Amino acid sequence: MVAPKGTYDILPEDQPQRTWLLERAASVFARYGYGRLDTPLFEETRLFSRGVGESTDIVRKEMYTFEDNGGRSMTLRPEGTAPAARAFVEHGMHTRPLPVKVWYYWPMFRYEAPQSGRYRQHFQLGVEALGSHSPVLDAEVIGVLHALYKEIGLMRVELRFNSMGCRACRRPYTDRLRSFLQAHQGDLCDECRERMDLNPLRSFDCKVPYCREVMDSAPRLADFLCEECAEHHHTVKRHLELQGVEFVEDHRLVRGMDYYTRTTFEFQAANLGAQSGVGGGGRYDNLVEAIGGPPTPGVGWGSGVERILLALNRGGAPEVRSRAPAAYLVAVSAPARETAFGLAHDLRARGVTVDLDFMMRSMKGQMKQAGRSGAAFALIVGDEELQAGQVTLRYLAEAREERLAAEAAVNTIVQWEESRG
RNA sequence: GUGAAGGUAGCUCAGCUGGCAGAGCACUGGGUUGUGGCCCCAGCGGUCGGGGGUUCAAAUCCCCUCCUUCACCCCA
Numbered sequence: 001m002v003a004p005k006g007t008y009d010i011l012p013e014d015q016p017q018r019t020w021l022l023e024r025a026a027s028v029f030a031r032y033g034y035g036r037l038d039t040p041l042f043e044e045t046r047l048f049s050r051g052v053g054e055s056t057d058i059v060r061k062e063m064y065t066f067e068d069n070g071g072r073s074m075t076l077r078p079e080g081t082a083p084a085a086r087a088f089v090e091h092g093m094h095t096r097p098l099p100v101k102v103w104y105y106w107p108m109f110r111y112e113a114p115q116s117g118r119y120r121q122h123f124q125l126g127v128e129a130l131g132s133h134s135p136v137l138d139a140e141v142i143g144v145l146h147a148l149y150k151e152i153g154l155m156r157v158e159l160r161f162n163s164m165g166c167r168a169c170r171r172p173y174t175d176r177l178r179s180f181l182q183a184h185q186g187d188l189c190d191e192c193r194e195r196m197d198l199n200p201l202r203s204f205d206c207k208v209p210y211c212r213e214v215m216d217s218a219p220r221l222a223d224f225l226c227e228e229c230a231e232h233h234h235t236v237k238r239h240l241e242l243q244g245v246e247f248v249e250d251h252r253l254v255r256g257m258d259y260y261t262r263t264t265f266e267f268q269a270a271n272l273g274a275q276s277g278v279g280g281g282g283r284y285d286n287l288v289e290a291i292g293g294p295p296t297p298g299v300g301w302g303s304g305v306e307r308i309l310l311a312l313n314r315g316g317a318p319e320v321r322s323r324a325p326a327a328y329l330v331a332v333s334a335p336a337r338e339t340a341f342g343l344a345h346d347l348r349a350r351g352v353t354v355d356l357d358f359m360m361r362s363m364k365g366q367m368k369q370a371g372r373s374g375a376a377f378a379l380i381v382g383d384e385e386l387q388a389g390q391v392t393l394r395y396l397a398e399a400r401e402e403r404l405a406a407e408a409a410v411n412t413i414v415q416w417e418e419s420r421g
Numbered sequence: 422g423u424g425a426a427g428g429u430a431g432c433u434c435a436g437c438u439g440g441c442a443g444a445g446c447a448c449u450g451g452g453u454u455g456u457g458g459c460c461c462c463a464g465c466g467g468u469c470g471g472g473g474g475u476u477c478a479a480a481u482c483c484c485c486u487c488c489u490u491c492a493c494c495c496c497a
Contacts, residue, residue, distance in 0.1 A: 002470095002487095002488075005487085005488070005489095056495095057494080057495055057496080058495090058496085061422080061495095062495085062496090079496095079497090108497075110495090110496080110497090112494090112495070112496080113422075113423095113493095113494080113495090114488095114489080114490095115489090115490065115491070115492085116489095116490065116491085117496095117497080118495085118496070118497080119497090122497065123497090124497060125497095126497095191494085205495090207493080207494090255496085256495065256496060266496095266497095273491080273492090274491080274492065274493085274494095275495095275496070275497075277496060277497060278497070279497070280496085280497070302497060303497065304496085304497030305497085306497075307497055308497090328457095330455095330456080330457095332455055332456095359449090361449085361450095362449095362450075362451090363455055363456065364450090364451085364455090364456070364457080365449075365450080365457095366456090366457090367455095367456050367457040367458095368456095368457055368458085369457085370456090370457060371457030371458050372457080372458085378456080378457075380455080380456070382455055382456095383455085384455080392455090392456085394456075394457085396457065396458090399456095399457085399458090401456085
């Protein structure tokens with residue numbers, strides 16, 4: 001048996017880097033005033049079909065949907081924004097001081113063809129800020145992600161930035177775009193022709209060269225933004241600049257969720273190949289209402305943990321290692337093993353990280369383990385020492401050792417542990 | 422869902438014009454019986470991804486299937 005396709009195990013040696021990332025992220029989020037939110041792993045299917053949108057790939061072909069024993073249709077969470085919005089509504093958070101700012105670290109599930117940086121179960125770090133129309137909040141939210149990347153040393157990322165307009169300006173624009181596409185039908189790929197009706201904006205994302213050529217001369221949403229949207233867009237940019245966040249405007253940037261309005265953005269990492277998006281998001285002013293809540297604007301993003309780690313490690317990030325034990329206990333005989341086990345207990349009870357042998361290894365073998373473990377000390381319990389109530393304390397790094405009372409050795413190790421912090 | 426490349430020891434891989442399944446690393450033991458790292462020796466370890474077929478004989482050739490990787494697509 002192996003892990004299901006597109007999933008993977010996170011082994012003990014993989015954990016320190018993930019823990020480190022989560023801690024760095026939590027620290028950044030705290031500085032910006034975001035509180036952690038957790039929601040169930042699965043939701044009623046209609047939350048996503050209504051929230052994310054029936055026309056999206058996610059809803060059409062990528063959801064893990066099942067019927068529970070009560071005959072309800074449930075879906076493993078494919079994205080974080082809709083569940084966060086649902087929780088906002090369910091708990092009446094619109095009565096809280098606005099905006100409500102939350103962050104999450106959640107597994108997501110999508111039925112997709114796996115490849116590196118793309119999994120059927122993956123983790124996302126994300127933030128959502130609900131309740132404010134302010135473009136300054138868009139800029140803050142983007143600033144949080146920028147700060148996170150900076151905090152963890154993820155350098156080579158580029159921020160792409162666009163506006164999707166609002167209900168008022170998008171409709172006339174898509175009509176205009178649709179007629180443009182119809183006029184150039186003959187020069188478009190099959191797919192672009194198909195999605196012309198349902199989702200004409202997607203054609204901007206098409207990679208077929210002749211489609212791109214056509215799209216180069218297509219009308220741009222940027223030129224059709226209503227006054228409010230244009231002003232909003234301008235103000236976000238200004239506040240990105242105030243934070244020293246560099247970006248490139250990309251009118252081709254079209255993201256996969258139907259709920260986006262106005263601001264959309266994506267950070268791309270050059271060393272990730274085809275799956276270059278490490279994090280992205282935008283504003284969603286109609287989502288909360290769409291899922292049955294009071295009209296409430298929102299803005300947020302999600303960033304893939306696997307992709308962050310991939311980009312980081314390909315960029316030659318230093319290894320994050322788990323803390324080595326302070327001491328490794330070495331016993332040379334059966335009675336010595338009992339004493340060593342007792343000493344290990346005493347040390348651990350006093351807050352010290354120690355380890356010892358369970359494989360009946362030879363003394364040489366135990367010493368080898370001690371060295372390998374990275375411990376500062378080998379605490380050696382031998383028969384001679386046992387007679388005298390003593391132990392040998394070996395300073396592994398210095399290859400020096402001394403014989404002393406067991407209690408004194410324990411105190412030395414405790415002191416060392418306390419001083420390393 | 423489509424196309425391509427790959428799956429051999431825990432890991433990285435060699436072996437692939439069919440003929441006894443290999444190396445390095447890792448792991449365990451030892452190098453005169455109480456001392457780690459370096460070095461040396463030995464040992465452990467494999468349904469050759471799985472199933473079927475061709476053949477006296479298949480890791481090797483053929484078919485199917487699963488998984489991984491790359492690209493499309495989509496996205497984080």
